[in-house]
Amino acid sequence: MSRDASDQVQRESEPSEPGAELTGRLGFLFKHAQQRLYELTSAALAPYGINGRELAVLLVLDALGPTSQQDAARRLGVDRTTMVALIDALEAKSVVVRRPYEEDRRRNVVEFTERGRELFRQARAASDEAERRFLDPLLDDAAAEQLKAQLRALCR
Amino acid sequence: MSRDASDQVQRESEPSEPGAELTGRLGFLFKHAQQRLYELTSAALAPYGINGRELAVLLVLDALGPTSQQDAARRLGVDRTTMVALIDALEAKSVVVRRPYEEDRRRNVVEFTERGRELFRQARAASDEAERRFLDPLLDDAAAEQLKAQLRALCR
DNA sequence: TATTGTTATACTCTATAACTATA
DNA sequence: TATAGTTATAGAGTATAACAATA
Numbered sequence: 001m002s003r004d005a006s007d008q009v010q011r012e013s014e015p016s017e018p019g020a021e022l023t024g025r026l027g028f029l030f031k032h033a034q035q036r037l038y039e040l041t042s043a044a045l046a047p048y049g050i051n052g053r054e055l056a057v058l059l060v061l062d063a064l065g066p067t068s069q070q071d072a073a074r075r076l077g078v079d080r081t082t083m084v085a086l087i088d089a090l091e092a093k094s095v096v097v098r099r100p101y102e103e104d105r106r107r108n109v110v111e112f113t114e115r116g117r118e119l120f121r122q123a124r125a126a127s128d129e130a131e132r133r134f135l136d137p138l139l140d141d142a143a144a145e146q147l148k149a150q151l152r153a154l155c156r
Numbered sequence: 157m158s159r160d161a162s163d164q165v166q167r168e169s170e171p172s173e174p175g176a177e178l179t180g181r182l183g184f185l186f187k188h189a190q191q192r193l194y195e196l197t198s199a200a201l202a203p204y205g206i207n208g209r210e211l212a213v214l215l216v217l218d219a220l221g222p223t224s225q226q227d228a229a230r231r232l233g234v235d236r237t238t239m240v241a242l243i244d245a246l247e248a249k250s251v252v253v254r255r256p257y258e259e260d261r262r263r264n265v266v267e268f269t270e271r272g273r274e275l276f277r278q279a280r281a282a283s284d285e286a287e288r289r290f291l292d293p294l295l296d297d298a299a300a301e302q303l304k305a306q307l308r309a310l311c312r
Numbered sequence: 313t314a315t316t317g318t319t320a321t322a323c324t325c326t327a328t329a330a331c332t333a334t335a
Numbered sequence: 336t337a338t339a340g341t342t343a344t345a346g347a348g349t350a351t352a353a354c355a356a357t358a
Binding site: 059 | 175177178179180181182183184185186187188189190192193194197208212215216218219231232233283287290291293294299302303304306307308309310311312
């Protein structure tokens with residue numbers, strides 16, 4: 001990366017490129033940045049047979065340990081009915097299993113299978129690598145970290 | 157604080173807050189930042205009876221002048237069949253009109269109505285204000301501009 | 313043959329409501 | 336009564352395929 005910082009910093013507050021009325025808007029920028037991240041991540045995860053949403057479920061399971069579907073749904077910020085389908089898909093691929101929870105038989109415990117845990121480790125590494133490639137256009141690691149910090153601030 | 161040493165090691169680029177495995181990921185950050193921007197923008201546009209996608213169409217029309225649906229669709233990066241429905245909605249609200257284009261009668265020309273142009277000006281201002289509120293958690297205007305510059309770099 | 317607008321259709325992601333079995 | 340999981344269903348947003356009119 002050998003570009004001058006001034007190439008990337010927007011000096012004035014009015015963009016001057018043609019079409020910036022649209023392409024300079026936050027909604028447009030977020031949509032397209034996200035689209036690009038989605039493409040990179042999808043390609044990176046394809047060899048493992050899971051998608052980004054399923055990896056997110058696995059990250060939650062890894063963080064929480066064996067968990068009820070409801071807890072995982074809350075943690076992920078999705079509806080519990082959405083979680084049913086996500087776990088269905090992961091269970092069909094033998095990445096996780098549902099176990100009855102004896103102490104409260106309304107619940108399932110969801111946990112990794114042995115090969116599911118190994119698949120998760122590899123898929124997470126592939127996704128990490130995709131994130132790094134996504135961030136590659138930024139100047140350096142400090143810029144990448146700052147972007148993350150700003151996004152964190154914007155999520156309340 | 158007398159935990160095992162391995163608990164206290166501050167790793168290099170790993171965030172240490174609980175749950176950061178998920179919430180520190182770019183996909184998660186983008187999704188939630190965008191969700192927040194969506195909520196603010198939706199609320200800001202509601203009084204004008206249009207949504208963010210429709211405002212994007214109007215921004216394209218404003219940038220291009222009277223345009224065919226296909227040109228507008230290309231500029232926006234959506235399918236021409238998607239544009240049909242978008243123009244349908246805007247025309248139903250008398251914000252734009254379709255006019256036959258005499259030089260090439262396969263085409264329509266889409267353009268603002270008089271009150272549509274005025275509504276657009278006000279809606280755009282409201283959306284701008286929503287963007288500013290969205291960016292409010294950032295330190296200052298320079299940080300906001302830098303975020304935009306970084307997003308632009310990430311969209312290729 | 314190719315292009316513009318259109319319709320019909322389908323797919324993805326997600327949520328709400330209602331059912332069941334448990335508590 | 337309340338909760339966990341499930342099913343059925345619906346809505347938003349989008350795309351593909353096929354058609355009519357026109358070039």
